[in-house]
Amino acid sequence: MKLCQTLRNADRFRTVFDFGGREVAHWFPGHMAKGLKQMKANLKNVDCILEIHDARISFKTSHSELGFYFDLNKPHLLVLNKMDLADLSNKQKILKKLENDGVRNVLFTDCLKQRDDNVKKLVPLVMELIKTGDRFNREENRDYCLMVIGVPNVGKSSLINALRRTNVKKGRASRVGGEPGITKAVLTKIQVSERPLMYLLDTPGVLPPKIESVETGMKLALCGTILDHLVGEDVIADYLLFSLNRLGKFGYVEKYDLQEPSDDIQYVLKRIAVKLRKTQRVKAITGVGNITVTIPNYTAAAYNFIRAFRKGELGQVLLD
Numbered sequence: 589m590k591l592c593q594t595l596r597n598a599d600r601f602r603t604v605f606d607f608g609g610r611e612v613a614h615w616f617p618g619h620m621a622k623g624l625k626q627m628k629a630n631l632k633n634v635d636c637i638l639e640i641h642d643a644r645i646s647f648k649t650s651h652s653e654l655g656f657y658f659d660l661n662k663p664h665l666l667v668l669n670k671m672d673l674a675d676l677s678n679k680q681k682i683l684k685k686l687e688n689d690g691v692r693n694v695l696f697t698d699c700l701k702q703r704d705d706n707v708k709k710l711v712p713l714v715m716e717l718i719k720t721g722d723r724f725n726r727e728e729n730r731d732y733c734l735m736v737i738g739v740p741n742v743g744k745s746s747l748i749n750a751l752r753r754t755n756v757k758k759g760r761a762s763r764v765g766g767e768p769g770i771t772k773a774v775l776t777k778i779q780v781s782e783r784p785l786m787y788l789l790d791t792p793g794v795l796p797p798k799i800e801s802v803e804t805g806m807k808l809a810l811c812g813t814i815l816d817h818l819v820g821e822d823v824i825a826d827y828l829l830f831s832l833n834r835l836g837k838f839g840y841v842e843k844y845d846l847q848e849p850s851d852d853i854q855y856v857l858k859r860i861a862v863k864l865r866k867t868q869r870v871k872a873i874t875g876v877g878n879i880t881v882t883i884p885n886y887t888a889a890a891y892n893f894i895r896a897f898r899k900g901e902l903g904q905v906l907l908d
């Protein structure tokens with residue numbers, strides 16, 4: 589039954605996405621190199637690195653291409669955040685793949701949840717890693733210091749806030765934003781636990797310098813890592829449709845009152861625009877005078893489609 593569906597889908601939907609000669613280099617601003625340099629310079633002041641990734645792009649992409657890998661001697665914990673948005677039905681496979689890549693310490697988190705049990709596990713887990721490793725020049729320090737690194741908008745500030753909610757019980761420490769690049773202050777030191785006394789160096793979101801494929805760049809864009817306008821909302825929306833169809837996630841059909849799944853982004857955006865009344869009235873000149881016609885606002889529809897995905901309204905996915 590599943591095989592039949594797969595074969596039917598293979599007939600109906602694109603199996604490869606046409607990136608139209610796009611180049612990733614244009615999407616990544618140069619200031620990120622500065623951020624990376626500052627992080628590297630501060631590594632000697634930390635006991636453990638928290639590398640935070642989006643659980644929807646959790647393994648293939650992140651560790652063949654996105655790993656920061658800059659100090660393999662430091663204890664390292666990979667936090668896969670936004671687990672509420674990820675399809676984790678095959679979690680064991682993800683963990684196995686990561687293990688094959690040499691990543692053994694992994695924690696899935698949902699930082700928006702008021703009390704996430706996994707967030708609670710973070711400090712004890714980090715302590716275990718630090719205790720079994722070598723603190724080098726930090727042996728004398730009574731307090732512990734972590735560095736949180738990750739691409740923009742992945743939830744670094746939210747993780748810090750969740751840690752503080754759990755372990756320090758004081759209000760918000762880090763500003764949380766919906767647009768990539770909101771963590772502007774470089775390397776702010778924030779307390780995240782009282783016992784043991786633990787601080788965390790928050791860093792600005794940076795992309796690793798080497799992103800090999802345009803497809804990885806597009807997945808990052810889809811998850812809100814790169815400012816939409818740098819990539820283009822129309823192409824992000826099309827890649828989203830391509831991905832949903834490929835994964836058999838057809839929640840958009842019911843949400844936007846479509847008759848059936850479609851691979852045609854113009855058609856889907858038109859239906860979304862009609863459903864959400866995102867239409868524009870424009871003047872058209874005809875042979876018999878000016879008339880006003882109503883046309884779909886494709887940009888507004890694409891915006892809504894992408895936002896719905898990012899909020900999890902189109903279902904949980906694993907983009908790798």
Ligand SMILES: Nc1nc2c(ncn2[C@@H]2O[C@H](COP(=O)(O)OP(=O)(O)OP(=O)(O)O)[C@@H](O)[C@H]2O)c(=O)[nH]1
Nearest residue numbers: 670698699741742743744745746765769770771793
């Ligand atoms: N669904 C879901 N959304 C999350 C989670 N964690 C963070 N977010 C949302 O993701 C967006 C970015 O979160 P931030 O904490 O500002 O991310 P950041 O990595 O500090 O962002 P930069 O400052 O751009 O580097 C916000 O809209 C958060 O509400 C999560 O676990 N689940």
